[in-house]
Amino acid sequence: MPYPSNSMNIFNVAGSAMTAQSQRMNVTASNLANAESVAGPDGQPYRAKQVVFEVAGSGRSDVGGVKVASIREDTSPAKMVYDPKNPHANPQGYVAMPNVNVVEEMTNMISASRSYQANVEVLNTAKTLMVKTLTVGQ
């Protein structure tokens, strides 16, 4: 047997994917909530953040869970909006707004939610199979 056929591993794999997807959802929520945040704690406009997934390999096998490798900041330039009355406006009257793309974030959110659902389904199927296995021969 090439790797331990520990069927409980499915729960770990699907569970870690659900954790990763919910973290992605969290970041999306933060991006959407701060789409209009002109100044953060450092005085700079909020920058959009994206999660990067990677395989949490056990070293012995390529089958593994998902782990969030890093949360990266979007490096695209801030949106400049003309609003001379805003206290954060520069001498030319422009305000640097966060570089959050709301449409992108919405599609990201839908994608995360669908992936999460798929993993819940995997979990349910695995659970049903385990329960049936326990009652074999009865």
Next chain:
Amino acid sequence: MDKLDAALNFNREALNLRAQRQEVLASNIAHADTPNYKARDIDFSSRLTEAVERGRASQSMSMSVTSSRHIRAEAQAMPDQNLLYRVPNQSSIDGNTVEMDVERINFADNALRYESNLTVIGAKIKTLLSAVQQ
């Protein structure tokens, strides 16, 4: 291998492989959004033939022993040679080859086959039990 063991051997190996495949497919679904992840699968029929004909021992490596005082050590073979890569119909730009529809269909199919295998094993055990109780 005694007769009772032999009676259930085929189904046991099939069930074991189904469980392994379920795990691989679950991993594929979990990594649907991981950049550069390559979808994996196992060749069920060849693996089953191998397991039934040569036993699971053929899939692991052991050190050769030249003296009775040597410690016998066994290691599991590298798993990669048994896990194949799926050829994607539509490759995505981030290097991920998971196609959700294919994986979901395979997952459901594998779950159904696992269950039918369980049913067969259950029936077989009942048959053997009734033979023993006669």
